[in-house]
Amino acid sequence: MVLHDRSSTAGALLGVVAIVFLVGQQLSVLFGLLNFMSVLVDHSGADAWVLSGNLRNVDAGNLISGRYLDRVIGLREVAWAEPILIGNGLFRTPDGSFESVRVVGMRRPRLVGGPWAFAQGNERALLDLESVAVDRLDLEKLGQPLPGTLTEIGGRRVRVAAVTDGARGFQGTLVFASLDKVKDIAGTPPGRYSAILVRFQPGADAEAALARLRAVLPECSVYSTADLSRLTRRYYFTQTGIGGSFGFSTMIGVVIGVVIISLTLYTSVLGRARDFAVMRAIGGRRWDVTVVVVSQTLIITVTGLFVGFLLLSVLLNATGRSAIPSYFPSFVPPILAIVTVAVSLSGSLIALREALRAEPAAVFH
């Protein structure tokens, strides 16, 4: 038998649902953006990345010499090493206008650093020198080029041969092409690459292998994939307006959420001070009243979390395949839930302390 007053319960519940939904949505956009930032690194399938010295982010333009490739492959710990080359170019849409794109060149036949999911076509389509893959989400922007469409990037002939699924970068439209085509488009000097992707032998000690790489490549920056992903995200987050301002607004959202939830439960508990005084007068111990308040708070919060998460999952399902950044790492829901419960419990317990401070004799007045 847990007490509940319908209207105030409904109000508090609505508050929890709204905050869980809004903060969750904000967080999903933030994590979605973070994913965009490091999308190439995260999906590379490599264990380590070799970049030009002092580079802290894969999108910075400095190139690295192909000479290093041989040195890397020579190491016992290395299973393979593949270069990628990233350049910029103007994509000519079917109606003759131009869109700026980032072209990612992969070496055949392994195509490391290339697309990981396809909406149409497959990796084999990219084995051809002329072939490029554009992303499903960019089709409209690029004028709906049908597979097989011949067009130009940076004045070079390319054929749209496949459509990728979810290859969306923070720096704009990603187009995958062959290494030689990108060299052509970007006018890169021969034998120079943006990065070398390295895969270690199965069972190799990653730390030791990284150390070996660093030893043979003192002029280069060598990162594990996870480290580079982190560095790239941090770079964009701190150095670009969007990341920073979105992070800031998420933080404000969380603060407002904390204030609203604790205040909502605070007022809802304090609004029932008279009920608690009655309970005290007719013999309830502080503990009894606390149990009632805590269980009511938990019911409201858990129900609110449930409904909030339900709405969120509907939203995420709807936006997951759209151009809106949205991603909800699995560690977020438990944290969001624990923080919400902690915040609402503290709000109601503070109110309870205040309510219990009144003498039980107050019920006689």
Next chain:
Amino acid sequence: MARLRLENIARDFSDGRQVRRVLFPTTLELVPGQLTVLAGPSGSGKTTLLSIIGLVLRPSEGRMFLDEREVSALDDEQAASLRLQRYGFVFQQPMLIEGLTVRENVLLALGVQGQRPQREAVKKADELLTALGLAGTALVQPRMLSGGMKQRASIARALIKDPAILLCDEPTSALDAESGQVVMKILKRIAIDENRVVIVVSHDARVFPYADRLIKLENGAVVSDTTENYMAETKIKQ
């Protein structure tokens, strides 16, 4: 059955700057089997005295005994558990908890924590409600009841645990004359037939005919205390 003895019980209130005595040393013995009415003008200290008797307010001076056990210096939790075991309260406002049904409100007094009520307890609550003329309201929300019905439901809440002591502060003041009579008859029956200590605070003269004992307070002091033939008041102090 319970017996209450007050020895020189006094109470002061301070408004921050000065201390004011609102109840002067009072010695009283309260016995079961009679309806005691505590009367007096507004501000005379009736509620203060009742609160001390009910262990919701501590006296500033004096001692109180419940069946020879001193109860005037208990801590909050001890007082609460004694209230739970021995006391029933009826307030001026019914103070039913909205959101709970009438039956749940009645059962609330049994164990405030809210364990699942025993089947016998539910049965007893329903019987009490029936006896108080509230048959069929067990599952109704309190706000659907009239003022008199609410007050009777609150009497059921006070009686569910068979309290030895029933304290009522102006139980009829929020009621019309007829409902007031019904409530007073019930309280009288409880005092006499069930041999309990029943104390009713009231400044409503219509309540006096139900009293077996009438204690009058004025300015914080008992000015008359008459039993049975209270109409012919004998002043004990002036």
